[in-house]
Amino acid sequence: MSMTDDIPVHLRGNGAPVTEERTITDLKVTGAIPPELDGRYVRNGANPVTGMSDHPFFGDGMVHGVRLRGGKAEWYRNRYVKTPFYADPNKSILDLENLGDMRCSKANTHVVGHAGKILALEEGHFPYVLDGNLETVGATNYGGMLKGSFTAHPKICPVTGELLAFGYSYAEPYLTYLRVSAGGELVQVEPITVGGPTMMHDFNVTQNKIVFMDLPAVFSMEAALRGEMPIKWDAEYPARLGVMPRTGTDADVTWYDIDPCYVFHPMNSYEDGDKIILDVARFEYIWRDNGMDFPNPYLWRWTIDTVTGKVKEEQIDDRSAEFPRVADAHVAQPHRYGYMMGFSAGLTDDPAEAEGSILKYDRVAGTRTSIEFGKGRVGGEPVFAAAAGATSEDDGYLMTYVYDASNDASELVVFDAGTMSSTPVASVQLPRVPSGFHGSWIPATVAD
């Protein structure tokens, strides 16, 4: 028996947390950082203060950011989000008292820029506002308008500037739709009737509509009281998609049956006449038994026919992938290109054997290309940033942190999304950045 047998799989290799908050300004850069990139690439992740967490989703939020400006990488900063769990690492997120306190967020899942603010998000609680140096300002409840949880996956409409969101809860109302104006005011709070307390990790937005995913991952109070992951697969629970106008109410939702499955992350959705197209990373099931009982996810397309009431479900690729994204300018609009994080063989115990990649899907040509990082090199969610004066949807850059097991260090890589050349346009050398969840390119014009 080795020492590592005591360490949970999610905290081994590059899952191991870093404890020191660092600011580094003399960063070594290979290649040339595109001078039009003026902003911050920021990514969130679970990084337990105590060094230990029972579950990959329960670690304390730590953001890692790189400030790019004028062709230079000005700084790298990693900062804990200063939540009540940071202040008191012995607090448990599963205590019912903390489950109901909306400031008691791990703030570890995503980070977005909207209406001049940088928001660190986790789906069970209030957002946390960060300043331009990634220091925590504090939790926000939108001036008292927000009473419950706020998703980690809001959608920012590139046409109206609105931020569309929702909150889900183990207590009624199980689902609440939230609409934030371009100026950052929460202007609509709408309870929505669903079949039960399901875990709704993400949702879909089109130019005029919302599509909720009411899927068979259901909150279990019994499991919560036992201190286990409180979400269980329920084979009896009907899987449905709920379509509602963006300014609609509960009475306006139309529900469409689909085959049982789970989707953490859609790539994007859009309207096409009477149809709604949704590209999603689909699992056959999750948490069917105890533990991380996940099959491989794949890209699927759902086509909702609002005239016949039927949903066509098609698997697009047999290469496993997750963390799908499109260009921010195409969110809720038709997309041709989507980008995903490729897996080598799921979670591997040996970082030297893992091989990461970025996949690019051309949904018009029906093709997939990739950038392969090579043995011992693993990346994360690919984030797209448009080039100056972009002339096509894929005219821009893909960013992610890549961890290299051979030197136990990371880099911010910037690839050309158009050519998908495996040689980065630029690479910023960094200390080890532990594997994490979601991030954003936040232009200085959005939040600074």
Ligand SMILES: [Fe+2]
């Ligand atoms: Fe997510």
